[in-house]
Amino acid sequence: MATLTIKNLVKSYPAKKRERNTVLNNIDLTLANNEFVSIVGSSGCGKSTLLSIAAGLEEFDSGDVLVDGNPIQGPGIDRGVVFQSYTLLPWLTARQNIEFALKAAGYNSSESSDRAQQHLELVKLGNAADKWPAELSGGMKQRVAIARALSYRPKILLMDEPFGALDAMTRQQMQQLLLEVWEKHRLTVMFVTHDIEEAVFLSDRIVIMKPGAIDETLDVNLERPRPISITRSDAFAELQQHVYDRISQPLEMV
Template identity: 55%
Template structure:
């Protein structure tokens, strides 16, 4: 397993260089992230694993421009990221739909903010409704949807804005096992069609391997990159690959690394961000 090295800002879709995030909690100085560096290629599907409290979500929020780093830089296409932007879409674990809007209206929301005309908005919404298989629920409100359906809408809403990079913070974490598997396969289908650059945070080792081209393993807090692990599994993928020898061997090696870091995290006082 290759250790992560400091990437160059040029040539990558996304580059994180020596990122550190510190904050004060009850007069104690906490380091959530320390000297994190990684590079993501155009169209790459990157998954990030690590124990609770290691700074995975903090890293994603800094890339999204929703949080500030204490030091270090994030570059997109060689340009320094200095705040939020429509070029980065975010999907959270919680269901962040607007309850007063229908499914179609939720998908169209960002497009309407851009001033796009109604005909074009509807065309884009219908396209993503077809991809996520919710055409029959276009006029439904979020309260009438299951958890998996809500996350499908959240993903469609993010993609409808056509971001260069899709940031996903444990989007399937609250789903049951069966729905989670369906959502993983749906996301792969969407990625194969759009080839968006994706950063996907998860606690689930199987999920990280199944989805990713590359898996980054983070240490216990302060979060550092412990390893960069290419996933040598052919695409397209279906759930049957999870029973293959290469998948199970890779899962075993990564689980051992995660176990080491989780044991370290268990000895720490609960502080910091996920």
């Protein structure tokens, strides 16, 4: 599908006690075509800011953010975005929420209707197309949000703690569904999470951040497709412990 390249990225905000508070300092990161990469780190390390910049939702001080070698120019349909909050319009049905996004992206009514239904079926919600958001569970709402993000066929999927508000069982089901969709469509995925087990289960690679910088990049050499039983393996436990130990180390402020 696509390669996402981030070069020498610097992002800062105004601060009271000093001129600028640097939250990302010379970040270099490349997501290869069809790669699933998770970003983990302590709260405030800059992982969500990094994703927002990749989505074109935040400006940055210097550096480059490229999709297939082309600089991003704000948000675009080459990148689908899913947040922790469901961001569904309550006055529209599940299908209409997806159609609304498609029409905004330039698709006509017929194409929007067809794509909306197709992608609801992809996330196993074909029978819930005419339900209102208030009638959907948290997991179902997030499945609609994922269907919406995928409906205009983005090259890259950016996900910021999309399962953080879900209960443990629903979260596990959503992880398995996401892998099923990813393995079918082979998207390039940037996935921000605070859940280490989730990162290991989903990813080809894990980027471990410390405040403002990348501390380590870890390859996840586990079989695919991944059954849920793999989370009980020694190899999985070793990877999980390694990431936990890196995040738990005392960190210096940028």
